[in-house]
Amino acid sequence: MASEIAPDVYAMRHSCAHLMAAAIRELYPEAKFGVGPPTATGFYYDIDLPEPLKLDDLQKIEQMMRKLRKKKLRFDRRELPIEDAIGFMREHHQDYKVELLQLLRDRGTTAIAKETGDDTAVDGDQSGVDSVSFYTTGNFVDLCRGPHVENTGQCGEFKLINIAGAYWRGNSDGPQLQRIYGLCFPTKEELEHCMWQMEQAKLRDHRKIGRELKIYRFSPEVGAGLPLWLPRGTALRDELEFLAQKEERRDGYLRVVTPQITKEELYYRSRHLPYYAEDMYKPFEIDGERFYLRPMNCPHHHQVYLAEKHSYRDLPVRLSEYGQVYRYEASGALSGLTRVRGFCQNDAHIYCRYDQAKDEFLKVMRLHARYYDLFGIKDYYMRLSLPDLDKLDKYVDEPEKWLAALKIIREAMIESGYPFREVEGEAAFYGPKVDFMIKSVIGTEYAISTNQLDFLATQTFDLTYIGEDGKEHPVYVIHRAPLGSHERFVAFLIEHYAGNFPTWLAPVQAMVVPIADRHNDYAEEVRNLLFDADVPTGTGGLRVEVDTSTERMQKKIRNAQLEKIPYILVVGDKEAETRTVAVRLRNGTDLGAMPIAEVIARMRDEVVNRRDIELPVIETAGDATAH
Template sequence: MENTELQTKRHSCAHVMAAAVQQLFPGTKLGIGPAVENGFYYDFDCPHAFTPEDLKTIETKMKELIKARIPFECKHMSKAEAKEFFTRRGETYKLELLEELPEGEITVYLTGDYADLCRGPHVEHTGKINNFKLVTIAGAYWRGDEKRPMLQRIYGLCFNDKDELNAYVKQQEEAAKRDHRKLGPELDLFSINDHVGPGLILMHPKGGMLRKVLEDWIKEENIQRGYDMVYSPHIARLHLFEISGHAGFYSDSMFHPMEVDGDKYQIKPMNCPFHVEIYKSNLRSYRDLPLRYSELGTVYRYERSGALHGLLRVRGFTQDDAHIFCTPEQVEDEVKQCFEFAMHIFKTFGFEKYAVELSTRDPQHPEHFTGKVEDWERAENALRHVLETNHIPYTTHAGEAAFYGPKIDIKVMDAIGRLWQLSTIQFDFNLPERFDLEFVAPEGRKRPIMVHRAMFGSIERFIGVIIEHYAGWFPLWLAPVQAKIVTLTDDQIPYAKEVAAQMRAAGLRPQLDIRPEKLGLKIREAHMQRVPYTLVIGAKEAQEKTLTVRLRDGKNINGQGLSDVIAKMKEEADSRSLVNLFK
């Protein structure tokens, strides 16, 4: 079955679900019900609050409708006839959608007593639908507007065959166990609360340590690649973002300006205008280029509350941002180096597969982009040339470019086969023009090219991704607590403190558990907290100055000397090994 046929099947399945809901819950009004990746959903205005048990009832009713092999019948109406038709049915949301359609022929699909405003196409009859499952219930504002009614959204899955469906269901069950919104609080890494505000993250001590390790590592990696570290403030005059174009093209994602001394100031949504001003602080020679500025810069962007998602979609986040100012002749090599940097990161963190997307300008909507057409074509060709000459497979997405230039997005596949957007490399010829950037060349003054790039994407998002990728079991070099030292009785406390002190002196991150609790409880809690190693100290270990090393799989390695344990853990952490080195 072709993908378009599968999408048709999924959309038809959405109609059957809606028909079942209206039969089971009379008075339900219809929102919209599109096919989406892996399935479909439908939004309902229903006086009954759906429950997980209702999903089973709805599925049963759907199977009855499927067994009846009811045709999908397309009716053509004028706009006036369609208004009258849906008015009689009390479908107020469909009437609102109708108002936005131009005069002319309207198509309505009938499935028995069920009717929907729809362009189609659909399968021939309900009997063509199979391999589906209803999975979740969520709230969704009508038209995504927080000021409009909250509807109930039911999500469903639909696949070509039963094996695909079962495999995806199994993956989703595993994903639920790995969900960073669940594991983050359980592992005491971060929290989000209403006093601080939605989309704003509080990193707890363990999350703070994880973040520090990531930030220290990425800073060193940048410095080794010739980047200079810079820092910029969290606010600036709105005028800066008017020059850059963000105030015009990006205003929907910016918080409202504040007034300071009669002037408007903007909390920053981007770091790039600040880096431009650093470049402009001195006259640059072609001999100075490329200049590479790197900053872990915190930015703030307005996201609708319904779009917020743990660490993955937030309102305040820190980008591992960098901007490269180079000559036109240098740009392809800089883009290539950025791509190689991304590959190094993926390998370090154990991401073995990835997908590359080239996002370009949409010629049909020039109002969404700034700059000359010829500049866009040159930039897109430069990125395409880098990918093709390095034999990197990619797909092209027209209209997905940033307003100031095309970009390469890299998505990584995690341990259970899901793709995550991480690294991005963006070509920018507009900001150098808008800010009148120059460098001195032998033949006179010229305009530099600017490359934006973020390797992690953002620190918060990257942490969310790796929590799920590792299921909370971080490799030793990343683990906030690398070893839990547990004692059997109070008699072992002095030795336990000595062990902890020597480990800290070696640069490791141990944590003591000397509570008067049963040893089994302490070991179990260490495991639940995903601590890589539990170091058990009983009477024998304290007397012999040894340790019993307990691995995450429950295996115990007895009689290990303290110096040997420290040396082995240091070797594992320093090499950033993804597997434990104790045998």
């Protein structure tokens, strides 16, 4: 994370952490300091204090920080031999700094960064640590490698936001420090934008909205990390699959269905075993043979490819499946729909010739862009993971194949015209990988989709085609999943739309509200007419419900609005007589009485184009609004 921050912002945030520590030292002279690295939005500092801080205390600290900021205290650097440094920190009762210095002396800087999560704590290389740098800010002296801004007047705009417990050096048997989080930005506007974003993220939290809108549930009897998709959440999945099927068919994909368990030999062949075993669940036996829950769909799809012989004229073969997979996650890491133990991927594998690979990859990128346009995702980029190219031959058998695959991907990315970044040092051994990074309307970044160009599967699975020359040739495999998994993508969509899904996607598209019991029959008739109307949806017809509860009309309307249902169709005597409905939108807009055919035409328009005529805006104060 920290490595992607601009260097000047990095120095400012890091300096701001010093400023906070200096303020805390003024207020709590007995404070002992751990580490305080910069973060993607500011910084934190782990501090040992005699008593737990309350949120109110943060204001006091902030005030002191402002006071010290005004003084424009310089960040003065000095060097000390390591033994003197240890003595100095011991004298000042800074036990944690003493520990860090000893760790530095005995094991070098890398160990410190690894154990504390702070790579700014100390200077120098692994080897030959004999002196360390200190920075003084007013009365506060910190062990630090820098860099800093010149003085405390340049620490930017900050806000302390939270306190949490943090174990020293991540060790749960060791002392627990208080971690104080701060935001820090060059300008007030950026700071305020970040605070707005955090507030919106809370209002739009998919776990909160997912519960309110009855999208999914966890049951302790089923198990953590194994979501149960409720009827309304399942409607979302149905629509996404309906969309994917159509877009994929258009691009020449064929759908397949494969089992979720497999004999262990398949995973030895695919090299998931033993290399990926940590992420897989323990095997089980059926009639004396060992089986696994599948962590990936690829080996199954390769078996489908192998079901028949392919000539050069058959390629590309594009096999798609919304495939359920299971991967191990530690219980502590599980979170809502974003970190789960079982999920369903928008998966596909494209088997092609070398000369087709670039065009196929480009097509996959264009498919992403079509989806993003549809969902109003404006901010996205591709992230190409590269290995350390100088050392490529050390961990790849055939570096020239790797480089050939890389060339294809680079060309396709450039030709696409979409923004991309290259990141070194984290590529897969079987080929280059491109992740699509997308941002929700409030700016949260999600990694949804991973794409790979794989030249190794042809060896491990003997994936070949018969060329014009009558001989066998290797195929290239593209792995792709533009809509990621249902779980993560729906979590994204909930935040992105704040639960106000566009009509085509809304789990319930219209709620019919009979004014009195005697209007229930007509309400039911309206529902059936809408369902039977010629509107293509993923659920066989428009999703319409009738509110037959005993609530009063106003309350029924309010409930439908809270459920974020796009259309509310009120029916009473007049409507029954004139074969109309009184149309309200969830944002409060009153469209008045409309003939049923007109409502159908309007909804059809929105569903077919997958675009709402009027963007939903919820006017209720304090509610999350869609932009």
